[in-house]
Each structure stands twice: as C-alpha cells, then as structure tokens.
Amino acid sequence: MLEFAREQWLWLFALVGVFYVAWWFARRYRKRRVTYGLIWQRVAKRVLPPGWKRVLRTVLTLLVSGLMLSSIALKAAGLQRPESERPPPLLVFVLVDNSPSMRALENKLTRAQLAQQRAQEIVDKLGDLDRAALVWRQNGQLLVGPWLKHGDSLGPPPPVDWAAHSGATDLGRVAAPPGLPSEPARLCIELTDSDTPEDVGVRLLRESVGTSQKNDGIKRATYEPPANDGTSGSLLVESYFGGEIEATSLPLMSAIPVSQEPDMLNTWRVRLPIQPEPLEIWVRVAASDPLPEDDSIVVRLDPPRLATVTLCYPAEDGEPNDQLEKALSLLLPGREIIAQPVSGDTIVRADLLVCDRALPAQYEARFLMCFGVLPVEYGRVGSPVPAEPNMQLRVEQPEDLGFEVPDLTLLYGREAVPLEEGHSLVPLAKHMQGGTLVGVKRGSPEVLYVGFIPHLSSLLLQDDWSGVLLLSRWLDAIQSGPRNKLPLFVQAGEQAEFELERSGTLQIQLSDTSLWAQSCGPREYAVTSGPDGRGELGPFTIPGEYVVKHPVREIGRLTAFAPYDPDLTVPNLPRLDLNGLFHKGTEPDWRDRLPGALLWIALGLMILEWLLWLVGVTE
Amino acid sequence: MPLFDEATLTRLRRLRLAAGRVQRGGARGERLSKQFGAGQEFGAHRPYTQGDDLRRVDWNVYGRLGQLFLKLFEQPGQLRVLLVADDAPTMSFGEHDKWLAARRALAAVGMIALEGSEHVVLSRLGVPTPVNFDGTGEARLLQLLDEMPVSAAPTENTAGVRGMFERRGRDSVLVLVSDFQNREPLLGILRDARRAGVRAVAISIAAAEELNPTLEGFSRLQAIGGGDTKLRIDERVLQAYREEVQHYREGITRAVHAAGAAFIELDSADPIEPLIVDLMRAGVIGA
Known part of the structure; x- marks a missing residue:
C-alpha cells in the first residue's frame, strides 16, 4: 500500500520512537530523600495544575512532536503510491526542426525560436519521473541531447543544418537515463514546418511551427566584366519573385543604379562604377520578407580602377594631339580624356597622366604614360635620334612583366627620344646606338616611357599595330588588379573554377559576419590548385560569404548561394494538448498529501496548545 | 566520629550551669562535694565500674x-538536668547530620552540668527509660550519646519523658533537642x-x-517517615517550599514560646560555640 522513493531515509521514522524514549527519560522522576514531607505535599498542591490539565498538555505536546517528526520522515523518505498504481515514466524526444526554413521570422521571432519555446513548455510539463531530450539534425544525422527533467532550462536553438537528411534513426534504441523505476514509454514530438514526417522508430506526434509565407530572395547573381561601357562591369541579380533589387556602395552607403533587364525574367542589372578603391557592393531585395538571410549579398571585387585620364601637351601646341586623344578614348572607353596644356606651374591630379613631350610642374597619378619626357627620378631623356624600321634592337622580354610585349622592331620615327644611361626602367626596345626607346616600370606608380613621339612616328599608325598593341597591353596590365582569378559567386552545391597566379593551397573560411554563420557543417576548407594554378572549389554546405586566403593573406571573397524554396509553406498540424499527454493519471492522492497534512495538523495542535495556555486552561 | 575534640572538651569543662545558681538564689554557692548520691533521696541506679565505692552497691539488685x-x-x-533527644527518623538527615548536631548539643549541656556536679538525666523519645548520671559519669555520658541511634519510626508516646517531671520538678532544667517536624508530642x-x-x-x-x-528537575520526593511527592522542581517550586518552611518554623517558634x-x-x-552562646543568653549556662 505504501512505497517510498528514498528508502535510505526510512530510518528517520525511528526518530519518532527515539523522541518518545528521550522524552520519557527526560521526564523520569529521580528519587530524592527529603524531610518535611507534609510541606512538600502542600507545595505540590499549590504549584501543580490539576491532573487533567497536565494530561492534556502532555498529550498535545506528544502529538505535535510525533506528527512533525513523522511528517519530516515521510517527506524525506518520499512516500509515494505503489509502483503498480503509477503510470510508467515517459521519455519524450523533442525533435526540433533545424532546417534553414526555420530561420523564417514569425512576428519578430524565428520559427526556430518558437520551436525552442514550445520545447521548453514540453520540458516544463514533464512529471517527476519523466525525462525529455532535445533532438536535432547535424550534418543530416539525428543528434540526441542530454536528458532533461522538469524544471531544466533549454539553451538557444540548435544551429541550422543544411545537409540533406540521411537515413532513419531509431530513437527506441536510445539508452534510457539511469534511476528510472520501470521501463519507460517513449514518445517523439516533432516541432517542424515540414510536412514530411520523420521515421524515428517510436510513436511520433507532430506539431507545426509558423505559418505559410512567401519568401523572396536572391536566386542567382552573376558578374559580367566591363564591356567598354565606362563601368567596372555589371552584376546580374535574379530574385525568386522579381522583387525590386537595391544596391549600395559600402562603406559610404551611396546608391548604385539598378535597372531591370528587359529580356530576363526577374533579373536586375547592377552597374558597378569605376572607382580608385576596391568595390564593396551591398545588393539586396528591397522589400522585407520572412527570411532576410537570403535577401542580400555583399560583393567585393577589384575591377579596373582607372577612372580619370589627363593628357598633358605643350602649351605652345595650342591643342592636344588629336590622334593620341582618339587612341586613348578607344583604349579607355567610358573615361573622359581631359586635355591639359602644360605651362610652368601646371598641377595635375588624375589616375592616368599621359605626357606628350610635356611634364607638369606637379602631378599626382598612379599611372604615367610618357612620350619623350620622363620625371627625373626615373631617368633622363637624351637627344632625339632618327629611328628607322627594323633598326631597333630586339630585347628579350623580362619575366614577371605581367603582359606580353609585341614586336617593336618595326616602329620608326623621324625623331625618337632615347633615355640616357642610368634610368630605372626596364627596357623593352632599344636604339641601335644603345639608348632605351621604350621602357616600363611596374609597381606604384606604373610608368611607361615611349621615345616615339606620337605625331612624329608610326606609334599610332595602323600600318603597324605594335605601338597601339603595346599601349593596350600595358593599360590592360595595369588595370588587371590581382592576378588570381576567383569566382565571385558559386552555387553552394556546385563546384566552380578558380585560377591562381601560381599553384598553391587556398584557405576558405566562412565569414563570421555571414548571416548563416549559426549553421551546422564545415566552416573551413582547404583547396589545392593544380600545377598550373587552376582548380575547383565547392560544393559548400553552409551558404554565405567566404573569405579566401592564400596562404594566410586574404586575397578575395566569394559568396555561396543555396537555391531555396521561395514558398515557406507550413503544414496545418494541430497544437498538441500537453496536459493530456503528461498528466493523465498522475493527480496527487492522499499519499502525496499525507506529509503536508501531518504538518498542518501539527501546526493546528500547536496553535490549540498555545490558545489553551493563553486562556489559562493549561499551564 | 567523636562528638568533640579535646580543645572543645576543655572549653566546655570551664562552663557552669547558670540555672542552678539562679534557682538556689546563690545561697549554697558551689556544691560542697562532687559525690553524686551522698544525699538522702534516692535518685537512680547505675552500673558499677572499677573504682566505685563498694559500700554504695545495691545488693538487693x-x-x-x-x-x-x-x-x-x-x-x-x-x-537536675533533663536531656531529651528527639530520635525521630527525620533527625538523620543532611550533609551535616542533624542527629550528630543534636547529640553534640546534649553532650555539651550534659558535660557542663556534670562538671557543675549536677544530676543529669538523659532520655530519648523512643526509649521510655531514662539514664542517670552523677558527677563521675562524663565519660559514660559521652559514650552513650556517641552510640545513640535514631529510632525507626517517629514516637508519639512521650510518657517516659513526662514521668521525669513528677519528682523535683522545680529543681529541673529540660533541654529538648529536636527538628520539630513532629511537633505535637514535643x-x-x-x-x-x-x-x-x-x-x-x-x-x-x-x-x-x-x-x-538545591533540588531541580523532575523529582520523586521520598519524605523520611513516609509520603511520596512527584514534582518538577524549579525556582518557583523552591520559592513556594521556602515560604512554607518559614511559615512552619515561625509557627513552631510561637508555639514553643507559648509553652x-x-x-x-x-x-x-x-559549630557548638554559637549554641553555647545562645544557651548563655537563655540563662542556662554561665561562664
């Protein structure tokens, strides 16, 4: 009839007996030999209350003490109903869906957070012997968390798992926690926005989290290189539902023009501006939606950065060399060529400074194209010499020049200005007498010296393309930026090619600022190129922005896309009645209430004893 | 344990009873002889001891x-000094035994009387036959008191003591030692x-x-002479007891004076000295 949860405390009941024995010993009358027997009897009559009062007081004292001690012993030993009358303990597996769609917002909270709150409610409804474990997926496999009991607190939601589900898991084989009195029943409660039930091997109850919503997002993004249109190229961005795309240049947050492509469905073109600094563009779907993670990307690229061009010519010429000006316009499409006559105190600031026989007093430029003049810090020009075709010395192309030098032996000029000895340029063409007619310096600033004066030579004539080809290749070389070719966007589940300047190993790490950073799966990859510097990277498990390092220096960034279902549908599953699940048949009965009742009775008797003393019934 | 040490005995022997002189008005002064029994009126018998005058042996006896x-x-x-000891069982009580104190008091008075050549009669309530002493009976008096026991039960019959008053009452001094817990016979x-x-x-x-x-706690009080009382003794009980005892003793005082x-x-x-002083104040002993 009675069972105790903690039988090791049953000895406490002996305290009741010990108390009574101690009480009896303490109240034992010790024999004393006295005289004046009659006087002692008179004193006894005088001081002792009537016998019934003493009995009442004694009975109350013994009852109060006995009841209190019994209550404590019952509480400590854990009086409970017999095993046969109790329902078996319940093991509840709370399967929390941690698929990417659970990141969708439902009125400021994500579905994952709502599921976690619901899981906490389940844990709070557990009975004393029931246990629960959080179950989630990691890399496609079910993972069972530690056992929780009533009152335990759940942590944050599990990270998003992008991996595909792999196989079924039998939760019936998960070991039960120790200390349960009998074989527990098992139940799995799945909190999900998916309509596909899991096969978990135990009784499964499902409850939907969230409501069905439409989700727009960036479906695809591709980079188109510049097409001589005065841009750094374009981004073609496709959204699921054709929502408007916005683009902003970081960090100044300046808007970048975006236009819808007329011939491509749901596609927008972001025209990347030419600017001296590397580009960092934030592209996003304009309208907010439940899943912001797939609504924006940040594009970092290093396109040609030559934006402003100034052509300096001698002021006495009156106007610039028209042929040279047209050639520059053709070679640098989209840029405005500013002609600047050079007088004594001319100051010039441009990305590319073209000096046709005239050098300004002060200048600030990252690229210098000099015809017949050269800043003294790089060398001095000599006296003009006549130059005949095929009369130039062939010069071996130096290594690491970055572009291929055309054959310049056919160039000729009525006057060509060679450099004097002692200059710091790398010769590309020499006069028969030894003077350098064409030289180049790579690095900052980039310098190209050409001793053939445009209007006095065949440099820009079409009968020999070598001159124009030299200028074109040099301009391409100085604008090519990093020589490693990395894709800007990749499909997360696919592979993409890359090319390094030299063979090596790339370290690819998921950016800490990526919106999908709280996801399961590998966050870091090492990719080794082939001997030619080419290789493939991907697929990526976690979508988002990745930092590419080679070997430890950041050489670029790329964004991995995950194609995603734009319809965040949620099955209409009923909400589970947790009270019916956990508390059926566990209503407390007299055995649960007995210790407390004994304490209340003892308290009542104490008050009664006090009241009797107060009114003088007992002493 | 002897009743007195030698120093106390010496001091006691220097004392004399004042009662006799007062009664005799000082006409006789000190007795002429310490020979008890040389007069005309028969007083008592006593056992023969070595050295006694054979002429005084009662051959009839x-x-x-x-x-x-x-x-x-x-x-x-x-x-005639009548020494009466209350030998009730309550007299044998106390860390300093009341019975010993009573015998010392009687011995002191008896010795003083014998030193003054007075006639001493020793009696206790439980024994009806008194014992007589003359001037040479000091050693025997001390021995008798030293060996005197208390009786097993309180005595109500005091006829033996009262019989001593029938002869020569006006020449007698009664010294009654008791704890007065059974006061009516006394x-x-x-x-x-x-x-x-x-x-x-x-x-x-x-x-x-x-x-x-100095009792405390749960006590079963077994009174000497009968009667059990169960009490949880605390200061309140002790205070009540002290009040009752004081009241009782005040009653004794009044009753004795009334008698x-x-x-x-x-x-x-x-010690014995305060008693001697009190006896002097009472006029029983003179220096």
Missing part, C-alpha cells in the same frame, strides 16, 4: 539480677514541663538542605 549497680542519691538543692512535653515547674529550653536543629534545598520554653534555632552545620 545484685541479689535479683546478679549484676552490680550503685545506688545513687540526690542531694537536696542539686540541679509541644506536649514542653507544656507538661511548664506545669511541673521545669525550666525548658527547646533547641531546634535544621539542615541547610531542608531550609534551602513557656526558651527556643534556640541551630543549623546542623554550626
């Missing part, structure tokens, strides 16, 4: 009993003594444990 007894005669005007003795013209001194002996007990006797209260732990 020898003929009846086969033992030698001396025939003692009291001299006219000789003071007050009866004192009243009879007054009727017989006997001067009486009542010495009340109490032990410290009786007057100011015409002097009353001396003695603590069983007290």
